[in-house]
Amino acid sequence: MPLTPDQEAEIAEARATTRPTLRAISDGMEAHLYVAHPVLDHGLIRVVDYMGDDAAICQAARVSYGRGTKAVSDDAGLIRYLMRHWHSTPFEMCEVKFHVKLPVFVARQWIRHRTANVNEYSARYSILDREFYIPAPDQLAAQSTVNNQGRGELLEGAEAQRVLDILREDAMRAYDHYEDMLSTEGQKGLARELARMNLPANIYTQWYWKCDLHNLFHFLRLRADHHAQYEIRVYAQTMCAIVKDWVPQAYAAFEDYRLGGVNLSxxxxxxxxxxxxxxxxxxxxxxxxxxxxxxxxxxxx
Amino acid sequence: MPLTPDQEAEIAEARATTRPTLRAISDGMEAHLYVAHPVLDHGLIRVVDYMGDDAAICQAARVSYGRGTKAVSDDAGLIRYLMRHWHSTPFEMCEVKFHVKLPVFVARQWIRHRTANVNEYSARYSILDREFYIPAPDQLAAQSTVNNQGRGELLEGAEAQRVLDILREDAMRAYDHYEDMLSTEGQKGLARELARMNLPANIYTQWYWKCDLHNLFHFLRLRADHHAQYEIRVYAQTMCAIVKDWVPQAYAAFEDYRLGGVNLSxxxxxxxxxxxxxxxxxxxxxxxxxxxxxxxxxxxx
Amino acid sequence: MPLTPDQEAEIAEARATTRPTLRAISDGMEAHLYVAHPVLDHGLIRVVDYMGDDAAICQAARVSYGRGTKAVSDDAGLIRYLMRHWHSTPFEMCEVKFHVKLPVFVARQWIRHRTANVNEYSARYSILDREFYIPAPDQLAAQSTVNNQGRGELLEGAEAQRVLDILREDAMRAYDHYEDMLSTEGQKGLARELARMNLPANIYTQWYWKCDLHNLFHFLRLRADHHAQYEIRVYAQTMCAIVKDWVPQAYAAFEDYRLGGVNLSxxxxxxxxxxxxxxxxxxxxxxxxxxxxxxxxxxxx
Amino acid sequence: MPLTPDQEAEIAEARATTRPTLRAISDGMEAHLYVAHPVLDHGLIRVVDYMGDDAAICQAARVSYGRGTKAVSDDAGLIRYLMRHWHSTPFEMCEVKFHVKLPVFVARQWIRHRTANVNEYSARYSILDREFYIPAPDQLAAQSTVNNQGRGELLEGAEAQRVLDILREDAMRAYDHYEDMLSTEGQKGLARELARMNLPANIYTQWYWKCDLHNLFHFLRLRADHHAQYEIRVYAQTMCAIVKDWVPQAYAAFEDYRLGGVNLSxxxxxxxxxxxxxxxxxxxxxxxxxxxxxxxxxxxx
Known part of the structure; x- marks a missing residue:
C-alpha cells in the first residue's frame, strides 16, 4: 500500500472542501483530483491540478472571447480535424500536474520527455524511504530472443525464485547500509548526497510532473505502446484512463488517430x-x- | 475601445457563474478572470485561465501529499529562498493563459520568447479587422542619439503631425486595398493568405498565450525593463499587476531579486x-x- | 537578384579557403556552404554552418568511441530503423545553420517552429532595405472555395493587374513614407522602432536560423507539404534539396516514412x-x- | 583508467586524419577533439564535434553575409555587450557535442537541464560494464550541519574505511548478481531491462550530449558553482577548461559576468x-x- 494514514488524511482533507471558481471545469477530472491511483507494488499516480477541458481546446483554436456557443458536436468535429491535421497548439492549451511515485529506473526513462516541468524529491536534501520495486511473478520475464530490447517468456520455478531473492535481499542490504552510513550515532555520518549512491535503481522516488496535453499525448503514444517497457507502460495506461475522463473528445481523437492509428511508409x-x-x-x-x-x-x- | 457589445456580453456571461472546484484557487486572480485590461489604443490583455497559487509553488518544492500545514510566513521564506538560489522548477508549477490583442510588430518581439504556447488568429483563414496602432503624441519620439535601438526626445509640431497623418492614411489606404483585393463582387477575389501581405505592421492581431510562471517572470524581467520598447513594455506592466494579485509572495520575491535586482560583473x-x-x-x-x-x-x- | 556585389564578394571569399579539421565532414554539404540559393523574387537561403553527417547519427545511436567500422549499408539500415520507430534523439545530433532572407509574413509562420535558434535583423537598430515580395502572375490566386485557408484558381486580366498595381504602389509609398519619417533633414526624425510599423508584411527581413535535423525534418514535413502556403513551401523545398545532399541516407528515410508516408486513423x-x-x-x-x-x-x- | 586499448586506438585513428572544410574552425577546439579527459575514477568527457567560434557569435548578432571584417577587439567588445545585456540568441549559434561517461546519480542531476540533446547507452538493449564510482578519501564527507543539501567535514579512520568497504562490496555483489540473473547458462536468463534494476546509482553510464553555448553556459554557471555537488562539479570544471579553449572571448565574458558576477537583490x-x-x-x-x-x-x- 503506497500511502501512510497521514497521507490518506491529507488527501481526504484536500478532497473535502470545494471552492467556487470562474474557470473552466472538467467534472470527470474533479473526481480524480488528489486521489492516489496505485501502480506497481508501491507506486502511485494522482492528479494535483489541471487547466482546461475539451471546450478550451476549441476556444483557443478559435481565439474566441467567450466559451463559445457552438454545439458539443461542433467541438468534437473541430477536435478531430485538429488532431488529423497535426495542429498541435490548441492541445497545448490544456495542462495537467501529476504527483507520481515510481522506481528510479522508470523515472530515468520518463525524464527523457523534456517538454514537461518536474520537481523531484531530493536525495541530497532528504532521506529516501525503504521502498523497492520487486516484479510480480507474472512480470519476471527472460530476455527476448527476437527483440534486443524486450522480454520473452516467463521465468519459472527455481530461477524465478532466485531472481526474486536476489532483488529483495540486495535491496534490503543496500538500504541497511544506506542507513548505517547516514547514521550519526557514534560517528559523523556520511553526507546524504553520497550515501544515496549505494541504492539500486528499483528504489522508489517521487516527483511532481506537469505537462501540456499535446506533449502528454506524445508521451502516452510512446509509453502506452506495447513496445514500451511494462513498468512504465502501466503508468501510461493509468494516465490514459485519467485523460479519457478529463477531455473525452480529445482522448477519443487521440485514440483513433494516434494510439489506434497506423503509419505507412x-x-x-x-x-x-x-x-x-x-x-x-x-x-x-x-x-x-x-x-x-x-x-x-x-x-x- | 477594444471590445464590441457582443464581446462584452460574452465576458459578462463568463463571469456570471461560478462553479465548485477542488483545485487550488487564487482569489486575487479570480477577480481578473476574463476581464479585458485595455493596453495601447486598441489592445487588450485578459486572463483566460490559470493553474496554481503561492502555496502550489511550495507544495511542488516539497513534493508533498497535501496542501501543506506550514504557516504563510514559512511559504514566503521558502519562495524567497527558491528565487534567490535560482531554483526555477517550483515556479514552473504555476501556469497562466492570456488572451492578448496587440499590434503585429509587438507580436513579433513577443514571440521570440519560445517557452510558451500560442494560438494566433489566422489571417490565412479569417479576415483581419480594421484596427491599427497609432502612437499617442507623448510617444512620438525621435531616434535616440546615444542608443542605437531606442528613442530620444519627442517630435513636435508639424513633424509630429506629419508622422501621424502618414501612419493613419497609409493604414486606411492599405486596409481599403486589402478589402478591394478580397472582394468577390464582380471579380474572383484574392486569397486571404496573399491579400494580408499588404497590411502594415501596426495592424492588430490577437492570440491565446500560455506560459508557466518561471518563464513569465523571465519575459517580464526583459520586457518590463526600461530598455524594452514602450509598446511591449505596457503589456508587460499590465501583466505584472495581474501576477502581483495572482501570486503575491512570488511576485514580491521577483520584484526584489529580479526587477529591482542588480547584476554585477x-x-x-x-x-x-x-x-x-x-x-x-x-x-x-x-x-x-x-x-x-x-x-x-x-x-x- | 538578392545579392549586392559586396555580398557576392564576401561569399566568394568565404568559399575560397579551406582549412583542415578533424570533424566529420559531408562533402555534399561543403558544396552548398555559403552559396545563396534564390527563393521567391528577392529571397535567399544559404548554409552558414553544419554539424554531423549520416555516420554521426549512427555513432550517437551506438554511443560509440570512434566513427564506427560498420559498412555504409549497416548505417542505412539503422537509420531507417530509427526513423520507422520514432527514435528522434540520434537525428538531433546533427545541426545546421541557415541564413535566410524572407518576407515578413513568411517569417511569422516560420517562427512558430520553436525548437530552433534565431537571430533576426533588427528594425529597432537598423533600417530595412526597400525590397518587397510581389507574387509572380502564376501565384496570384483567388481564395479557395473548398479550403478556408488555401488558394483556388488564378486571377486573370484586369483583376490580376489591379492586385499587382496595388501591392507595388502601396509598398513603394509605404517605404517612401518610412524614409520620410526617419529622415533627419530639417527635422528630428522618427525613431526606427516606430517608423517600421508603417511597412507592410511583404517587406523582406533576414535571419540566422539554426536547427537540429530531427526538428528540421518536422519543419519540412509540415512546410514542404502541399497544404502549406506556397511562399513558405518554396523555402522548405530548397532546404529539402540541401538536406538530401547533406545526409542522403537520413533524407531517404525521411522521404519514405514522412514526406511520402501516410497516417491512417x-x-x-x-x-x-x-x-x-x-x-x-x-x-x-x-x-x-x-x-x-x-x-x-x-x-x- | 577509463579507456580500453581498442577505444584508445579508435580515438587515435580519429585524430590521425584531417580533412579540408570551408566551415569556421576553432584551433583551440581542434586540439581537444576526441581526446578523453579523465573525470572521477572511471569517468571521462571528450568533444565529439562542435559548430562555430567567437566570430560566429558576432556574425549571427550582425546577421552578416561574410565572416565580417571587424577587428578581433570589436568582436570582444560586442561579445561582452551581448553577455552584459542578456542577449542570449547569438550564443545559441555555437553548438558542441560531448561524449561523457559518468555515474548514474550524476547523470540524474545532469539530465535536469532539458535544453540539450541526449543519446544514452541503453541498459534495455546492452549490458552495462562493471565500473562503479568509489569516492576518493578526500571526498568522503559528512553531512553538513549548516546546509541541508551539502557536505561538511571529512570522515576519518574506521568510519571512512567502513563506508568505502560498503560501497565497494555492495557494488561488486550487485554486479555479480546482475550477471547471475542475466546468465543463460542452465537457465533462461532475466531480461536486461529488468536485471539492471539491481544496480546501484554509482554505476557508470555514458551518453552523447549536445548543447548550444548559451545553454551550456547556464549549465556551467549552476554546476561549476561551489554549491553544486562535487561529483558533477568536476565535470563542469573540465568543460569550462574546454570551452575556454574553444571560444576564448565568450568564455572571458562568461567568467566576468556570470561565474565571477554577483546578483544583488x-x-x-x-x-x-x-x-x-x-x-x-x-x-x-x-x-x-x-x-x-x-x-x-x-x-x-
Missing amino acids: GKAAEALKRRLAGEAVTFETSGMSRGEWREFCEVWG | GKAAEALKRRLAGEAVTFETSGMSRGEWREFCEVWG | GKAAEALKRRLAGEAVTFETSGMSRGEWREFCEVWG | GKAAEALKRRLAGEAVTFETSGMSRGEWREFCEVWG
Missing part, C-alpha cells in the same frame, strides 16, 4: 495499393527490408 | 569593494569598457 | 482491411466524417 | 548604497532575512 502504402488492385505483393517485390516487411505483415497479414 | 564587484574600502575608483582603474563604466555609474554614482 | 485502417477482404466500404459504413472520408478517398480511391 | 543593492554613503548597515536595518544577510556578508564583509 511510402513503400508500404504502395504495397497496399497494389494489393487493393489485386496484386499479390511479396517480400521480394515490396522493396522493404526484412524488419519492415515483418512489421507490415503483423498489421496487414 | 566580477570587475564591477571588485570596484565596489575597493570603494567600500575607501578607494576612489575611476574609469581608468576600473578595468571596464566605456559602456560598462557608464552603466555602472548610472547605478552606483 | 484506426477507422481508416479498418476500412482498408475490409476492402482488402473484398468488402466495398462506403462513406455510410466507414464511420468517418465527411472530411475524413474525402481525404481518405484522395489517397485510396 | 533590491534590498542588498540598497544596503550597499547606504554603506557607500558611510552608513553602518546591520542585519536589523537591512530588511533581509537571516539567510540573505549571511550570504550578503559572505560577499561584502
Whole structure:
C-alpha cells in the first residue's frame, strides 16, 4: 500500500472542501483530483491540478472571447480535424500536474520527455524511504530472443525464485547500509548526497510532473505502446484512463488517430495499393527490408 | 475601445457563474478572470485561465501529499529562498493563459520568447479587422542619439503631425486595398493568405498565450525593463499587476531579486569593494569598457 | 537578384579557403556552404554552418568511441530503423545553420517552429532595405472555395493587374513614407522602432536560423507539404534539396516514412482491411466524417 | 583508467586524419577533439564535434553575409555587450557535442537541464560494464550541519574505511548478481531491462550530449558553482577548461559576468548604497532575512 494514514488524511482533507471558481471545469477530472491511483507494488499516480477541458481546446483554436456557443458536436468535429491535421497548439492549451511515485529506473526513462516541468524529491536534501520495486511473478520475464530490447517468456520455478531473492535481499542490504552510513550515532555520518549512491535503481522516488496535453499525448503514444517497457507502460495506461475522463473528445481523437492509428511508409502504402488492385505483393517485390516487411505483415497479414 | 457589445456580453456571461472546484484557487486572480485590461489604443490583455497559487509553488518544492500545514510566513521564506538560489522548477508549477490583442510588430518581439504556447488568429483563414496602432503624441519620439535601438526626445509640431497623418492614411489606404483585393463582387477575389501581405505592421492581431510562471517572470524581467520598447513594455506592466494579485509572495520575491535586482560583473564587484574600502575608483582603474563604466555609474554614482 | 556585389564578394571569399579539421565532414554539404540559393523574387537561403553527417547519427545511436567500422549499408539500415520507430534523439545530433532572407509574413509562420535558434535583423537598430515580395502572375490566386485557408484558381486580366498595381504602389509609398519619417533633414526624425510599423508584411527581413535535423525534418514535413502556403513551401523545398545532399541516407528515410508516408486513423485502417477482404466500404459504413472520408478517398480511391 | 586499448586506438585513428572544410574552425577546439579527459575514477568527457567560434557569435548578432571584417577587439567588445545585456540568441549559434561517461546519480542531476540533446547507452538493449564510482578519501564527507543539501567535514579512520568497504562490496555483489540473473547458462536468463534494476546509482553510464553555448553556459554557471555537488562539479570544471579553449572571448565574458558576477537583490543593492554613503548597515536595518544577510556578508564583509 503506497500511502501512510497521514497521507490518506491529507488527501481526504484536500478532497473535502470545494471552492467556487470562474474557470473552466472538467467534472470527470474533479473526481480524480488528489486521489492516489496505485501502480506497481508501491507506486502511485494522482492528479494535483489541471487547466482546461475539451471546450478550451476549441476556444483557443478559435481565439474566441467567450466559451463559445457552438454545439458539443461542433467541438468534437473541430477536435478531430485538429488532431488529423497535426495542429498541435490548441492541445497545448490544456495542462495537467501529476504527483507520481515510481522506481528510479522508470523515472530515468520518463525524464527523457523534456517538454514537461518536474520537481523531484531530493536525495541530497532528504532521506529516501525503504521502498523497492520487486516484479510480480507474472512480470519476471527472460530476455527476448527476437527483440534486443524486450522480454520473452516467463521465468519459472527455481530461477524465478532466485531472481526474486536476489532483488529483495540486495535491496534490503543496500538500504541497511544506506542507513548505517547516514547514521550519526557514534560517528559523523556520511553526507546524504553520497550515501544515496549505494541504492539500486528499483528504489522508489517521487516527483511532481506537469505537462501540456499535446506533449502528454506524445508521451502516452510512446509509453502506452506495447513496445514500451511494462513498468512504465502501466503508468501510461493509468494516465490514459485519467485523460479519457478529463477531455473525452480529445482522448477519443487521440485514440483513433494516434494510439489506434497506423503509419505507412511510402513503400508500404504502395504495397497496399497494389494489393487493393489485386496484386499479390511479396517480400521480394515490396522493396522493404526484412524488419519492415515483418512489421507490415503483423498489421496487414 | 477594444471590445464590441457582443464581446462584452460574452465576458459578462463568463463571469456570471461560478462553479465548485477542488483545485487550488487564487482569489486575487479570480477577480481578473476574463476581464479585458485595455493596453495601447486598441489592445487588450485578459486572463483566460490559470493553474496554481503561492502555496502550489511550495507544495511542488516539497513534493508533498497535501496542501501543506506550514504557516504563510514559512511559504514566503521558502519562495524567497527558491528565487534567490535560482531554483526555477517550483515556479514552473504555476501556469497562466492570456488572451492578448496587440499590434503585429509587438507580436513579433513577443514571440521570440519560445517557452510558451500560442494560438494566433489566422489571417490565412479569417479576415483581419480594421484596427491599427497609432502612437499617442507623448510617444512620438525621435531616434535616440546615444542608443542605437531606442528613442530620444519627442517630435513636435508639424513633424509630429506629419508622422501621424502618414501612419493613419497609409493604414486606411492599405486596409481599403486589402478589402478591394478580397472582394468577390464582380471579380474572383484574392486569397486571404496573399491579400494580408499588404497590411502594415501596426495592424492588430490577437492570440491565446500560455506560459508557466518561471518563464513569465523571465519575459517580464526583459520586457518590463526600461530598455524594452514602450509598446511591449505596457503589456508587460499590465501583466505584472495581474501576477502581483495572482501570486503575491512570488511576485514580491521577483520584484526584489529580479526587477529591482542588480547584476554585477566580477570587475564591477571588485570596484565596489575597493570603494567600500575607501578607494576612489575611476574609469581608468576600473578595468571596464566605456559602456560598462557608464552603466555602472548610472547605478552606483 | 538578392545579392549586392559586396555580398557576392564576401561569399566568394568565404568559399575560397579551406582549412583542415578533424570533424566529420559531408562533402555534399561543403558544396552548398555559403552559396545563396534564390527563393521567391528577392529571397535567399544559404548554409552558414553544419554539424554531423549520416555516420554521426549512427555513432550517437551506438554511443560509440570512434566513427564506427560498420559498412555504409549497416548505417542505412539503422537509420531507417530509427526513423520507422520514432527514435528522434540520434537525428538531433546533427545541426545546421541557415541564413535566410524572407518576407515578413513568411517569417511569422516560420517562427512558430520553436525548437530552433534565431537571430533576426533588427528594425529597432537598423533600417530595412526597400525590397518587397510581389507574387509572380502564376501565384496570384483567388481564395479557395473548398479550403478556408488555401488558394483556388488564378486571377486573370484586369483583376490580376489591379492586385499587382496595388501591392507595388502601396509598398513603394509605404517605404517612401518610412524614409520620410526617419529622415533627419530639417527635422528630428522618427525613431526606427516606430517608423517600421508603417511597412507592410511583404517587406523582406533576414535571419540566422539554426536547427537540429530531427526538428528540421518536422519543419519540412509540415512546410514542404502541399497544404502549406506556397511562399513558405518554396523555402522548405530548397532546404529539402540541401538536406538530401547533406545526409542522403537520413533524407531517404525521411522521404519514405514522412514526406511520402501516410497516417491512417484506426477507422481508416479498418476500412482498408475490409476492402482488402473484398468488402466495398462506403462513406455510410466507414464511420468517418465527411472530411475524413474525402481525404481518405484522395489517397485510396 | 577509463579507456580500453581498442577505444584508445579508435580515438587515435580519429585524430590521425584531417580533412579540408570551408566551415569556421576553432584551433583551440581542434586540439581537444576526441581526446578523453579523465573525470572521477572511471569517468571521462571528450568533444565529439562542435559548430562555430567567437566570430560566429558576432556574425549571427550582425546577421552578416561574410565572416565580417571587424577587428578581433570589436568582436570582444560586442561579445561582452551581448553577455552584459542578456542577449542570449547569438550564443545559441555555437553548438558542441560531448561524449561523457559518468555515474548514474550524476547523470540524474545532469539530465535536469532539458535544453540539450541526449543519446544514452541503453541498459534495455546492452549490458552495462562493471565500473562503479568509489569516492576518493578526500571526498568522503559528512553531512553538513549548516546546509541541508551539502557536505561538511571529512570522515576519518574506521568510519571512512567502513563506508568505502560498503560501497565497494555492495557494488561488486550487485554486479555479480546482475550477471547471475542475466546468465543463460542452465537457465533462461532475466531480461536486461529488468536485471539492471539491481544496480546501484554509482554505476557508470555514458551518453552523447549536445548543447548550444548559451545553454551550456547556464549549465556551467549552476554546476561549476561551489554549491553544486562535487561529483558533477568536476565535470563542469573540465568543460569550462574546454570551452575556454574553444571560444576564448565568450568564455572571458562568461567568467566576468556570470561565474565571477554577483546578483544583488533590491534590498542588498540598497544596503550597499547606504554603506557607500558611510552608513553602518546591520542585519536589523537591512530588511533581509537571516539567510540573505549571511550570504550578503559572505560577499561584502
